[in-house]
Amino acid sequence: MADIFDVIADGTRREILQLLLRRSSDGHEGTSVSEIVAEIGVSQPTISKHLKVLREAGLVSVREVGQHRFYSLSPAPLEVVDDWLVPFFVDEAELAEEVAAQLPGTLPEPAARMAESVGRAAASAKNVVQSALRRLGA
The missing domain is CATH 1.10.287 (Helix Hairpins)
Structure with a gap:
């Protein structure tokens, strides 16, 4: 598994995480790849690659419905980042x-x-x- 800091170092991945956070707080049970592409404005293959990295790091979960995939935030791995940051504050x-x-x-x-x-x-x-x-x- 990639280091969590390497995973969140990429701006597009942080945008995806922020989008999933907003949508989950709005009550959505998952966000499709096409919704992520439309919101962030990056190509579908690029979004899919970033989602794979986020999935492998445990930061997102995926639910499949037919040929559609719906992604949700799984913030638990970010506790490592939080633990690292707290002493600075x-x-x-x-x-x-x-x-x-x-x-x-x-x-x-x-x-x-x-x-x-x-x-x-x-x-x-x-x-x-x-x-x-x-x-x-x-």
Whole structure:
């Protein structure tokens, strides 16, 4: 499998992922290749090649209905990217110290791992909200 960073490095593949994200949030259960071609404005063979790379990376799933293929976003592999990016936006050591200062005593190891996970998720959500607000000009 290709490195996830190599897969999303291509602008056309990012456009496809963004399109699938928009359409899934609009309630679509899949997007056909012809719809992707029409929206992005790139040839069908080019879109098909990019969809193959995205499928092999696990970023999209495909549902076949007759001779038609409908693609949907499968964002789980992007968690690697998210985990890599979060430290650039949040000082994890500072976050861990803040959490530890508020707790009486030391956490058992499973609870400490869970707290770290929750902290990362919160930092990621904060970053998503801040990015969205910047795009909206707020």
